[in-house]
Amino acid sequence: xxxxxxxxxxxxxxxxxxxxxxxxxxxxxxxxxxxxxxxxxxxxxxxxxxxxxxxxxxxxxxxxxxxxxxxxxxxxxxxxxxxxxxxxxxxxxxxxxxxxxxxxxxxxxxxxxxxxxxxxxxxxxxxxxxxxxxxxxxxxxxxxxxxxxxxxxxxxxxxxxxxxxxxxxxxxxxxxxxxxxxxxxxxxxxxxxxx
Numbered sequence: 001x002x003x004x005x006x007x008x009x010x011x012x013x014x015x016x017x018x019x020x021x022x023x024x025x026x027x028x029x030x031x032x033x034x035x036x037x038x039x040x041x042x043x044x045x046x047x048x049x050x051x052x053x054x055x056x057x058x059x060x061x062x063x064x065x066x067x068x069x070x071x072x073x074x075x076x077x078x079x080x081x082x083x084x085x086x087x088x089x090x091x092x093x094x095x096x097x098x099x100x101x102x103x104x105x106x107x108x109x110x111x112x113x114x115x116x117x118x119x120x121x122x123x124x125x126x127x128x129x130x131x132x133x134x135x136x137x138x139x140x141x142x143x144x145x146x147x148x149x150x151x152x153x154x155x156x157x158x159x160x161x162x163x164x165x166x167x168x169x170x171x172x173x174x175x176x177x178x179x180x181x182x183x184x185x186x187x188x189x190x191x192x193x194x195x
Contacts, residue, residue: 002040004030006054009047013095018102023047048099049112055095056116060123062087067127077182080128081147081175087124088151089167097156121148139185143178150174 008030012021023044027037041047066083073079087093100117103110125148129141151171158167 001030001032001036002050003054004032005037005040005047006051009051010055010058010091010095013051013098014091018048018098021048021098045108048109051095052099052112052116055092055099056120058092059087059096059120062092063124063127067130070128071130077179077186078175080144081171081178083128084144084148084151085168085171088148088155093152093155094159097159124148136185140182143182143185147175147178150178 005026008026009021011029012026016025021044023037023041024034026047027034030037037047041050063083066086070076070079070083099109099113103113125141125144128144129137151174154167154170154174158170161167
C-alpha cells in the first residue's frame, strides 16, 4: 500500500504539480481510503518526503536497467545521449522538477531534495562513466555533467512549448554539437590504445 501511495504521489506531481498534489487526491489515485493514507503518511509533508526517496530510487533504477545499452553499443556516445534522453524525458523527471521548484520556497522540502539529488546524480554519473574507458573517465564525467545540464535546460523550457517534438529536435541538435566536443578525446584515447 505504501508503494501505491508513493507511486500515486509521483503521478499527482506530474499531473497536478506540487501545489495540486493533495493527500485526498493521492489517496484517490492510489485507490485507498483517506484513513489508510493517513495511517501510512500523516501529512502531505510526510508523504512527499517519502516520495522523494521513492523517486530517487526509481531514477537510479532506470539508469541501472538501461546502462547495458551504452556498454554494448558500437556508438557508446550516441547510446549515452539516448540514455540521458530516456531517463530525463519522462514523468519521473517532471516530478523531480516539481520538487526542485517547490523546494526553492519550502526550506524543509528543499533540504530533503538536496540530500537525495546528489546521490541520484552521482549514481547516474558513475554508471554512465563505467561505460567509458578508464583513461578518459575524468573528462567524460565532466562532459556528462555538461550534457545532462544541457538536456535538463531543454526539457524544462519545453514544458511550455506547444510542439511536443521540439525538445527532442533540440536535444538531437545539442547532442551533435556535444559529440564534436567529446570525439577528439575518445579518438585520442583510441589512438594511444592502438600504439
